Amino acid sequence: xxxxxxxxTKHRIAQQPDTEVTFEAKCLTCGWEAKPxxxxxxxxxxxxxxxxxxxxxxxxxxxxxxxxxxxxx
Numbered sequence: 001x002x003x004x005x006x007x008x009t010k011h012r013i014a015q016q017p018d019t020e021v022t023f024e025a026k027c028l029t030c031g032w033e034a035k036p037x038x039x040x041x042x043x044x045x046x047x048x049x050x051x052x053x054x055x056x057x058x059x060x061x062x063x064x065x066x067x068x069x070x071x072x073x
Contacts, residue, residue: 016066029056
């Protein structure tokens with residue numbers, strides 16, 4: 001019989017230092033895509049401009065970051 005020792009430790013998750021969050025958006029009507037940016041407001045403005053030109057009003061928005069999991073101290 002094999003025995004195991006289980007050790008439970010607490011961890012935390014945070015954004016990886018020195019990395020940026022990237023914001024993206026895609027129109028669900030026509031497939032138009034906003035240029036990815038580190039500034040979410042810029043992407044939102046591009047979506048609003050697209051809506052003004054086309055009347056398309058549904059977008060999939062993505063926020064991408066690098067996560068770092070570390071043992072809690």
